[in-house]
Amino acid sequence: MRPFSYQQPADVAEAVSLLAGSPDGTFLAGGTNLVDLMRLGVSSPDVLVDVRRLTSDRVEELPGGGLRIGAAMINSELAADRRIRQRYPVLSQAVLSSASGQLRNMATVGGNLLQRTRCPYFQDLSTPCNKREPGTGCSAQHGYHRDLAVLGSSQACYATHPSDMAVAMTALGAVARSQGPDGQRAIPLTDLYRLPGDCPDRDTVLGHGELITSVDLPALSFGANSRYRKVRDRASYAFALVSVAAALDVADGLVRDVRLALGGVAHRPWRAIQAEEALRGEPATADRFRYAAAAELADARPLSGNAFKVPLAGNLIVSVLLELAGGQP
Amino acid sequence: MDVEITLRVDGRDRRLSVDTRTTLLDALRERLGVTSPKKGCDHGQCGACTVLLDGRRVNSCLALAVAHQGAEIVTAAGLADGDRLHPLQEAFITNDAFQCGYCTPGQICSAVGMLAEAEAGWPSAVSSDFDADKVVLDDEEIAERMSGNLCRCAAYANIVPAIAQAAGR
Numbered sequence: 001m002r003p004f005s006y007q008q009p010a011d012v013a014e015a016v017s018l019l020a021g022s023p024d025g026t027f028l029a030g031g032t033n034l035v036d037l038m039r040l041g042v043s044s045p046d047v048l049v050d051v052r053r054l055t056s057d058r059v060e061e062l063p064g065g066g067l068r069i070g071a072a073m074i075n076s077e078l079a080a081d082r083r084i085r086q087r088y089p090v091l092s093q094a095v096l097s098s099a100s101g102q103l104r105n106m107a108t109v110g111g112n113l114l115q116r117t118r119c120p121y122f123q124d125l126s127t128p129c130n131k132r133e134p135g136t137g138c139s140a141q142h143g144y145h146r147d148l149a150v151l152g153s154s155q156a157c158y159a160t161h162p163s164d165m166a167v168a169m170t171a172l173g174a175v176a177r178s179q180g181p182d183g184q185r186a187i188p189l190t191d192l193y194r195l196p197g198d199c200p201d202r203d204t205v206l207g208h209g210e211l212i213t214s215v216d217l218p219a220l221s222f223g224a225n226s227r228y229r230k231v232r233d234r235a236s237y238a239f240a241l242v243s244v245a246a247a248l249d250v251a252d253g254l255v256r257d258v259r260l261a262l263g264g265v266a267h268r269p270w271r272a273i274q275a276e277e278a279l280r281g282e283p284a285t286a287d288r289f290r291y292a293a294a295a296e297l298a299d300a301r302p303l304s305g306n307a308f309k310v311p312l313a314g315n316l317i318v319s320v321l322l323e324l325a326g327g328q329p
Numbered sequence: 330m331d332v333e334i335t336l337r338v339d340g341r342d343r344r345l346s347v348d349t350r351t352t353l354l355d356a357l358r359e360r361l362g363v364t365s366p367k368k369g370c371d372h373g374q375c376g377a378c379t380v381l382l383d384g385r386r387v388n389s390c391l392a393l394a395v396a397h398q399g400a401e402i403v404t405a406a407g408l409a410d411g412d413r414l415h416p417l418q419e420a421f422i423t424n425d426a427f428q429c430g431y432c433t434p435g436q437i438c439s440a441v442g443m444l445a446e447a448e449a450g451w452p453s454a455v456s457s458d459f460d461a462d463k464v465v466l467d468d469e470e471i472a473e474r475m476s477g478n479l480c481r482c483a484a485y486a487n488i489v490p491a492i493a494q495a496a497g498r
Contacts, residue, residue, distance in 0.1 A: 001350045003330055003349070003350065004330070004350070005330055005349065006330070006332065006349045006393070006395045006396070028393070028396065031391055031393060032373060032388070035391045035392070036373060038350075039371070048349070048393075052396070076385075076446070076451065079451070079452070080446075080449070080450070080451040082460070085452065085459060085460050086460055089459055089460075092452070093454065093459070096454040097454045099477070100476055100477020100478075101386060101439065101442065101443055101446065101474055101475075101476075102373075102376060102379055102386050102388045102439065102442075102477045103388060103391075105385040105386060105387050105442070106388065106392065235476075236454065
């Protein structure tokens, strides 16, 4: 591992300015992904700026019924928070379906959002990877890609974003707030993550030294009727093959409103806008759910080894929506 | 780049100088001679390195020692009260919850942390009543909550009853 200096700034402004002067430096929070990537040689910062105590580590009420989650909050406390469990159970379930009890006790909300792909070639220095080393090629395209993307990928990269939490937050319309060298800004999660295109080395639109300070969840009247379901190769402690985060509002047999996002299928948490549009105002029936899922997945371009994900995602969407439709009073 | 830090390990203050790259696990094992936490995968995937860090179970292989200045660490070796074993240690012996024993200190620390989480009412991915005040630790709950600890001898069939016994079931 490359030697690095460890810095513990007093506040966010100092952390941001420290990194502005360190082009090879990076922020450290829980370290559960970063320390591993440093050990593998995938990441080799010369400065670590510890931000674990610089931002809020709790959930606060926002005017109008939304919630603000501090970036330093650990994943296990987020999942256990009563307001999250009651108002946005999809988020609590997503966090609890990720990693292990030990990792959830270390990982922060900000770090979870910014974790890197678990594509095996990204983590293996002996193989070409456009995300790790731009221009070297993609080993996954003709290699092992069972876990990788079926939507929004490019020939340069088929990596998937590994977070469960971010999928639920994307469905809920969450907005990340950041502070960087150019000041503060608010970035909807649907804009935070990039598609790979021809520069897959960049996961997000964040600039160097820009720190996520909190995540805002907007009020959602039907958020309590929400659900996260994750399909994976073992029953616990594994990344998603496909996951679905959904919230559904049904009245008189019709879909009044819906939020839907997919995990494990793309370079970013995939907000299923086309499926949502195909559902609003339509009957809450299995047929309509199937139609909406097909509309979303029409653009899927799977590789030879992960085509199974397309019907799997479709079936999972239908199953979760049926469960939520049946759960309405 | 060396940094001076203090750690409170199993009730004793320990002062040491560490390279910034040193993990908490390596600081404990290689620098302080506390070999109860084990190095299995060194990637946070097996749980053999689990310790209680300021009361919470964590993977010590993914924590940088320098980032935990002044922390209180309890390893499986620090759980006993003199010669009186911790109830989970007793339960692991009574239920023969190990074969080779390599994962056992991590299993026991993890179980101590897990029981405290359940006591605090934290739900798990398999909790049927997600917003319940009281967690009922059936076998499925124990397996899910302990999924961060692998046992290559597959002693799970005895680990789960050991934890259930310690949980008062």
